[in-house]
Amino acid sequence: MTPANSAEQMILCMSRTLKSGDTIGLGIGSAFPVAAALLAARTHAPELYMYLPGTGTYSMRVEQARLSLMEWMTVPTGMRLSELAEVLTEGLHTHHKVFMRPAQVDPYGASNNTVIGPYDQPKIRLPGAAGIPDVTAVYHELLFYLPRHNSLTFVPTVDFVSAVGTLPASMAERRQAGILGKGPTRLISDLGIFSFSPKGLSVVSLHEGVSFEMAQERTGFPLLRPAVIPTTPPPTEQELSLIREEIDPLAIRELEMVGAKERTDRIARIWESEWRLLGQQQ
């Protein structure tokens, strides 16, 4: 079996952050979180409530990741169809987690999904912050994932603060400003696992083959270095097999690793594969 690639390593790390009894909010167009949730539900977190914003279900069982057929995968096996208003305003009493992929992030976890460049004349106008500013104020655990760790993403100051990070540090100040938690808990990238604090971004572990120097070179601000840096445990053969053959056989996860042009080519191929899969199922 070929060793895990970055996508699979990250999905495995993300999956390990989920526990039975959690509710995981999956974002728009997010393939890694879906794979991570499906893997967790299949292995160590059988009581996992997955909220899928495209299809609108709270699901405990989703057989496989799909691109154009997620409703067919999730609606028949869903537990509850939910209006997004309910999810946002009434879903807060549970242990809610969310995986977010920001366009930019600073050393303290403040993130940007609004514009690259100045707001009035952006270089790139991004889709908008969606629910990120809302959930960063209220969810218990916020997990960032970044498939391409580079210094365009990890910046000393974000161009627009769409969502707060771990600053301000004072819990009293945060509470007064209506923020319930301490901020983002973890960041998982193709280089390793990191954590934010009011002191900055520190290394929790680095994936196999990644040195601190490599990680620092690809980060646009100083990384905090612990005395000992563990190596992230890689996926087991069983976990890899689950990801590749059962959870995401169409390799939709690869879409998060590539740039816009290659993504559209891959999407066309996945569409064909989905069609062939349907043919086989009939």
Added chain:
Amino acid sequence: MSSKLIAIAEAVQLVKDGDVVAIGGQSLYRRPVSMVRELIRAGRKRLTMVGLTAGFETDLLLANGCLDTIRAGYVGLDFLGLAPHFGKSNSVRIVEETEASIIQGIRASMGYLGFLPFRGTRQTDLMKVRPDLKSVICPYTGEEYIAWPAIKPDVALIHVAKADAYGNAHIASNPSIDRLLAGAAARTIVTAETIVPTRELEGNQAIILGRSVTAVVHLPLGAHPTSSYPSYRMDVPFLLAYIQACREGTVGSWMSELLSLTPDDYIARHVLPFREQLLVKEALL
């Protein structure tokens, strides 16, 4: 019996230049695309688009100069990437929104309130670009919340799987916030894959009640190229072709062709040849 069933041409008359138009659905799911195409064909201008998310249908409105303002928490094509025409025109005002801002704004309007609060946005740059926003101090806890102002659409466009002649409507998958949009808007146009007798919605199948609906249009394939579960899936090759045309600079002629077609001709040309691949339910055709 006061049926609200009308033809699409009549429904278009319910939307005026300058209206605040709430668009239902979610990213690439169940968008009222045919209805939006008819608005573009009718030459509607100076519209404000309001929605939780804005997708392909809003990109078409932007490309055709129909909007002067856009208010949505997310404007994009989901896994297909950025909306090609978003952020490209200086004459379109972007009002920065979040999911809470839209949801609380619409709920405030439905509840006859001037605002509804939500936590934690004061520390973001959102406050800098929304000078209209105010915050409130909770009278019991002393915490500061953002007071999201009521949003009152003039018209809501919602596409559904089934509706009766009164506008009682069944949605089979993601209801998004369509029930709320229908409740808040002054007028609501429901377009439906099929029209059914009221009895077929018994057993508590209505997500939207007809009391919130002004007009109902029978509009099969009305969400294409977005998904309309369980009637058909999203048309990814169509959307890829759109994105490609935008990249190559040929989208003008691509759109002219699209916008020259009546809903029936559009179905004949862009849906029927691919009905197997799109999993179109036979009963619709």
